Structures are given as C-alpha cells and as structure tokens.
Ligand SMILES: NC(=O)C1=CN([C@@H]2O[C@H](COP(=O)(O)OP(=O)(O)OC[C@H]3O[C@@H](n4cnc5c(N)ncnc54)[C@H](OP(=O)(O)O)[C@@H]3O)[C@@H](O)[C@H]2O)C=CC1
C-alpha cells in the first residue's frame with residue numbers, strides 16, 4: 001500500500017516517516033509540505049540522510065490519488081478541513097492528525113479553535129480514532145480523525161471507570177503536562193530554550209481546545225453530558241505527556257479492585273500497560289513507543305481516584321496512533337510496524 005504524508009516536515013509528519021519506514025505493508029510515496037516545498041526532506045532533517053531521499057511536493061489531490069492509497073494529514077488546525085475532502089472524493093483513505101474532524105458539533109470547533117469548521121456532513125462521517133475504544137467503528141473507515149494527545153492519555157485512563165459508571169462525572173479534573181514537541185516545529189517565542197528550560201508553566205487554563213474533545217468522548221462512553229476541568233502545563237523536555245486525572249468514586253472500591261478492573265478492561269489492548277500497585281508510570285518509560293502506561297490509586301479517606309497516564313505525544317499521541325488506526329482500518333494486526341521498545345534511558 002502506498003502512503004502520502006501532507007505536512008511531512010512537521011514533527012508528527014517526520015515521526016510518521018520513521019514509523020512507516022518500519023511498516024511491512026507500506027511504502028512512502030509522496031511527501032507534501034507548504035512553505036518548504038521543493039526541498040529535500042534530508043536537507044531539513046539530516047537524520048534521514050541516506051534513508052529517505054525525496055523532495056517535498058506541493059499539495060495536489062490528483063497527484064496523491066494517482067500515486068497513493070492512503071493520505072495522512074499532519075497539518076495545523078484549519079488546513080485539512082479544506083484539503084482532505086479533495087482526497088476523500090478521489091477514493092483515498094484519509095487519516096487526519098489535526099483537530100479539524102474531531103468535534104461532531106461544528107459550533108464547538110468554531111468556539112474552541114476560533115476557525116471555520118469543516119463540512120457538517122463530513123464531521124458526521126468522520127470516525128474518532130481512539131484505537132482501543134473504537135475498534136469496530138475504525139474498521140473499514142475512510143475518514144479517520146486521530147485524537148489529540150491530551151485526550152488520548154486522559155480518555156484511556158478514564159474509560160474503564162466511565163464505561164462502568166463508577167465515578168461522579170462532575171468531579172473530573174485533568175492536570176496535563178506536555179513536552180515542547182507537542183506544539184510542533186513552528187517558531188514560537190514561548191517555546192524557546194530560555195523560556196522553557198528550568199521552568200514549568202500552565203497554559204490555556206479552562207480554554208484548551210482538547211476540553212470539548214474529552215467531554216464529547218466522556219459523553220459517548222457514559223451516555224451523560226458533563227463539563228470537566230482541564231489544565232495543561234508545558235514542561236522542559238522534548239517528548240512526553242503525562243496526565244493526572246482526579247475523580248470521585250461512587251462506591252468505596254479499593255486500589256486493588258480497580259487495578260484488576262483495568263487489567264481486565266485492557267486485556268486485548270497490547271499498547272496499554274497497567275502498572276502494579278504503587279508503581280507510577282514516567283514519560284521516559286514510553287519514550288519513542290506507542291504505549292500508554294497507566295497507574296492509579298484510591299485515597300480511602302476522600303474516596304478519590306487518581307489516575308496517572310503517560311504517552312509519547314508524537315507516537316501514541318499522534319503518528320503512532322495514526323498508524324495503529326490504519327492497521328485497524330485495513331484489518332492488519334494492530335501492532336504492525338509499531339513494536340518499538342521504549343528508548344531508555
Ligand atoms: N506534535 C504533537 O505532539 C501532536 C500534534 N498533533 C496535531 O498534528 C498536526 C501537526 O502537528 P505538528 O507536526 O506538531 O505541526 P508542525 O508545525 O511541526 O508541522 C506542520 C506541517 O504542516 C505543514 N503546513 C502548514 N501549513 C500548511 C498548509 N496551509 N498546507 C499544507 N501544509 C501545511 C507544514 O509545512 P511547511 O513547514 O512546509 O510550511 C509542516 O509540514 C497539528 O494539527 C497538531 O495539532 C496532534 C497530536 C500531537
């Protein structure tokens with residue numbers, strides 16, 4: 001199968017290149033960029049020297065249709081909503097890594113992303129690709145909307161208690177922390193070494209665009225509408241994302257009981273690893289891999305559940321989950337091309 005990557009020289013795009021080079025069913029056929037069109041990808045990324053010798057091309061839906069079968073869109077918000085329909089019309093499988101097709105309600109997109117939304121009919125057709133929870137919908141999909149990085153970590157952490165009505169939905173608080181690669185390759189003053197190094201800062205408190213995405217999925221899993229508190233933080237590292245999620249339990253479950261429940265829930269999910277009692281996951285332990293590691297604890301005094309979930313934001317939070325979703329779409333083993341051991345130390 002031949003693949004095209006639109007936004008190939010961004011951080012998620014270049015991670016897609018790394019993963020797809022290792023995928024036995026895929027050949028990378030077309031790399032599309034915007035302001036860097038015409039340049040050799042290895043001149044921008046010397047680590048690809050001698051591995052990928054290919055020029056970045058301009059977006060051309062006819063060309064993509066003639067040369068590829070699947071197109072990944074690793075473009076900033078507001079780009080794929082215009083470009084992707086041209087590929088979909090031409091019969092290509094389209095996998096979007098941006099937020100353009102995640103929110104079912106176009107008004108939510110306009111409100112949280114401050115941009116015009118995608119066509120409402122296409123929003124209805126788009127399948128939300130949280131691989132572990134939506135496998136059946138993903139199989140055979142032609143428009144796949146890959147989840148955001150924070151929603152991936154948060155929702156994988158919450159799903160087992162949501163699906164079994166174990167928590168008070170109004171009590172959910174998510175504290176997220178991400179490395180700077182989460183914000184992409186574009187130049188941003190707030191991401192400069194001098195700004196980020198030896199510092200931690202909160203950003204977009206109560207206004208982050210992933211808030212409605214998390215709420216939408218909570219509603220889909222639990223059947224109930226809710227509003228959550230979500231507070232992200234930027235931390236001085238390149239890759240990695242950790243979410244600490246708090247919720248009040250409806251009954252007095254013990255940590256051991258919940259750990260057993262989580263183990264059972266994710267029995268058939270090779271990329272979710274539940275940590276044993278008292279063993280909290282760190283971002284380093286999933287670095288470069290498609291794993292989401294989850295640890296949890298119940299405070300018997302407050303009856304509050306704390307869940308810690310970690311991912312590599314560029315892998316499980318973006319390119320890795322996109323490849324996992326393509327595997328599911330095509331009916332291949334979900335782990336195909338993704339069996340990387342995390343890089344340690
Ligand atoms: N980084 C991460 O951890 C995650 C990112 N995402 C999402 O994935 C998407 C890509 O993110 P990321 O890789 O970080 O972004 P980058 O800023 O690193 O890269 C963006 C890419 O999009 C291209 N591009 C920009 N504007 C256009 C346009 N108008 N038409 C076509 N291509 C365009 C750029 O090309 P050029 O440089 O040539 O202009 C570049 O290749 C975003 O929507 C992001 O929110 C989702 C989860 C995690």
Ligand SMILES: CC(=O)N[C@@H](CCC(=O)OP(=O)(O)O)C(=O)O
Pocket residue numbers: 077097098099147148149178179180181182183209210232234
């Ligand atoms: C550290 C950092 O800045 N992270 C980005 C993640 C953005 C992202 O992945 O955007 P979409 O999923 O909405 O496309 C942010 O918080 O906005």
